[in-house]
Amino acid sequence: xxxxxxxxxxxxxxxxxxxxxxxxxxxxxxxxxxxxxxxxxxxxxxxxxxxxxxxxxxxxxxxxxxxxxxxxxxxxxxxxxxxxxxxxxxxxxxxxxxxxxxxxxxxxxxxxxxxxxxxxxxxxxxxxxxxxxxxxxxxxxxxxxxxxxxxxxxxxxxxxxxxxxxxxxxxxxxxxxxxxxxxxxxxxxxxxxxxxxxxxxxxxxxxxxxxxxxxxxxxxxxx
Amino acid sequence: xxxxxxxxxxxxxxxxxxxxxxxxxxxxxxxxxxxxxxxxxxxxxxxxxxxxxxxxxxxxxxxxxxxxxxxxxxxxxxxxxxxxxxxxxxxxxxxxxxxxxxxxxxxxxxxxxxxxxxxxxxxxxxxxxxxxxxxxxxxxxxxxxxxxxxxxxxxxxxxxxxxxxxxxxxxxxxxxxxxxxxxxxxxxxxxxxxxxxxxxxxxxxxxxxxxxxxxxxxxxxxx
DNA sequence: ATAAACCAGATTGGATCCAATATTCAATAT
DNA sequence: ATATTGAATATTGGATCCAATCTGGTTTAT
Numbered sequence: 001x002x003x004x005x006x007x008x009x010x011x012x013x014x015x016x017x018x019x020x021x022x023x024x025x026x027x028x029x030x031x032x033x034x035x036x037x038x039x040x041x042x043x044x045x046x047x048x049x050x051x052x053x054x055x056x057x058x059x060x061x062x063x064x065x066x067x068x069x070x071x072x073x074x075x076x077x078x079x080x081x082x083x084x085x086x087x088x089x090x091x092x093x094x095x096x097x098x099x100x101x102x103x104x105x106x107x108x109x110x111x112x113x114x115x116x117x118x119x120x121x122x123x124x125x126x127x128x129x130x131x132x133x134x135x136x137x138x139x140x141x142x143x144x145x146x147x148x149x150x151x152x153x154x155x156x157x158x159x160x161x162x163x164x165x166x167x168x169x170x171x172x173x174x175x176x177x178x179x180x181x182x183x184x185x186x187x188x189x190x191x192x193x194x195x196x197x198x199x200x201x202x203x204x205x206x207x208x209x210x211x212x213x214x215x216x217x218x219x220x221x222x223x
Numbered sequence: 224x225x226x227x228x229x230x231x232x233x234x235x236x237x238x239x240x241x242x243x244x245x246x247x248x249x250x251x252x253x254x255x256x257x258x259x260x261x262x263x264x265x266x267x268x269x270x271x272x273x274x275x276x277x278x279x280x281x282x283x284x285x286x287x288x289x290x291x292x293x294x295x296x297x298x299x300x301x302x303x304x305x306x307x308x309x310x311x312x313x314x315x316x317x318x319x320x321x322x323x324x325x326x327x328x329x330x331x332x333x334x335x336x337x338x339x340x341x342x343x344x345x346x347x348x349x350x351x352x353x354x355x356x357x358x359x360x361x362x363x364x365x366x367x368x369x370x371x372x373x374x375x376x377x378x379x380x381x382x383x384x385x386x387x388x389x390x391x392x393x394x395x396x397x398x399x400x401x402x403x404x405x406x407x408x409x410x411x412x413x414x415x416x417x418x419x420x421x422x423x424x425x426x427x428x429x430x431x432x433x434x435x436x437x438x439x440x441x442x443x444x445x446x
Numbered sequence: 447a448t449a450a451a452c453c454a455g456a457t458t459g460g461a462t463c464c465a466a467t468a469t470t471c472a473a474t475a476t
Numbered sequence: 477a478t479a480t481t482g483a484a485t486a487t488t489g490g491a492t493c494c495a496a497t498c499t500g501g502t503t504t505a506t
Contacts, residue, residue, distance in 0.1 A: 013293055013489070015281070039458070049491045051274070054459085055281045058238070062285035064375075070236055071458055071497045086372045093316055149309045152287075153376055236459070262488070272461045277489085294467045294488055 015052035018042065019059050026065050026076055027162040028131065033078040037066060064160055077160075081213060084161055088209035091157050094150055095142070095205060096198040099185075102145035103194035111190055114140045118186050122179040130175065131166040137182055141189060161212075168212045181207070238275035241265065242282050249288050249299055250385040251354065256301040260289060287383055300383075304436060307384060311432035314380050317373055318365070318428060319421040322408075325368035326417035334413055337363045341409050345402040353398065354389040360405055364412060384435075391435045404430070 012020075022042070025031050037057060039050040046053070057074045060066045068074040079087070106114075117140055121133040135158065142151055158165075169175055181204045188197035235243075245265070248254050260280060262273040269276070280297045283289045291297040302310070329337075340363055344356040358381065365374055381388075392398055404427045411420035 011293070015489085038456095040456090050458085051490055051492095055278055058278045059281050059285045062282045070234070073458065083372065086370055089320075089370075090317075090372060090376065093320065094313075097312075097316065147309055147312075149306065149313060149380075153313065157372075238459085261486095263486090273488085274460055274462095296468095296488065 014048045015055040019056035029163040037074045092205040096202040098142050098145045099201050100194045100198040105144040118182045127170045130169045237271045238278040242279035250382050252386040260297045315428040319425040321365050321368045322424050323417045323421040328367040341405045350393045353392045
């Protein structure tokens, strides 16, 4: 029998659809920091009951993307400057290890894809696309790594500061500099120098941290 | 008026009570790896409906402690040897940073508490108490750190391997060695040598990893 | 006029009910 | 006897309903 088979049990549940959509909206900054997430409203938007919405929200809370208080509901989580700095420090610790593990495992095809994304990032003119391409570039390189637990941690850390990173990319020299640093990291990967790629990644993250903290002396402090 | 006040809005919701209880049962190994979590059964145990149970389970999944498949339910997550190794590697990366940050912030009182726990650990005879005291000791030292995000990560990583650590403590020379290493870490903290405490912590974790992997060449591989 | 009491709508937390899927086991056909 | 079909039961996913709490404005007492 010839049938294009697919795992039907893998179809998404309502709660996971809502979760993905909310996560995306939050990290892209479409929902503002501190803004409440009304269960009713979201349920109407997705044509479901509040049950899947609540499961999605509780998962978002576990990820640190929202903060809920009993009988008061959930709001998009904010970060103080100190917390933002800490998350960048964690990224600077974890992501270099991921790329070190990834470099020897990168196929030609993967590197070609990374090069495309790197170029697309440098050429992008739409501020909204910056963030997507920036993340796509890094994800591509990291995906070769077999350290999936490290990647989980990095993904979550990136999620939490994604909004600020996007805001920072559009202002100042964020784009130019990021573009140059991306290219350097990519080159290190291509010549197979894992240590160099690791070091450059660490510097890339530290630079982003410094630049970001300079531009937001403190900000909301929604602690 | 003299009343021991408490924040009534902080009273626990049913779902968080269930979450805490399940988490504890899982990391202590009271529920075996691969064992299914029946919503009905749990709901009956806590005298609630399945709704809070489901929220608790979805949070546990987000923490990586259970794995769920649609319409099939949740089972306690297991780790392959490779995954276990990876988690120890992450711990060896993150926890030394936490203790480095913590050392200069440790009060005399905190150090006294840590010393008590260290002694209690070495003196413990009940295998079940080993795990609690081991964790209590480390948590006490870490609690002085202001890196709460790092601590979140470490807590979760520790949760995921807690079962194995407990199993390993009871066998072989696990206890003796851990006791000696704890004492060395504590001393470094007391003399205020953050770098030494950091290094010793890293070695402590690496040693635990080696010892553990030696005893379980592969194990379940519930991937 | 001001501040406490209070009432009505909005919102969340939880219970109960129904639908969709999985699992088990008996029935049937080869 | 074995494999396939089909029905009964168990279990999960989701919808609807009720209770508890919050919020904002209004009333009332001083």
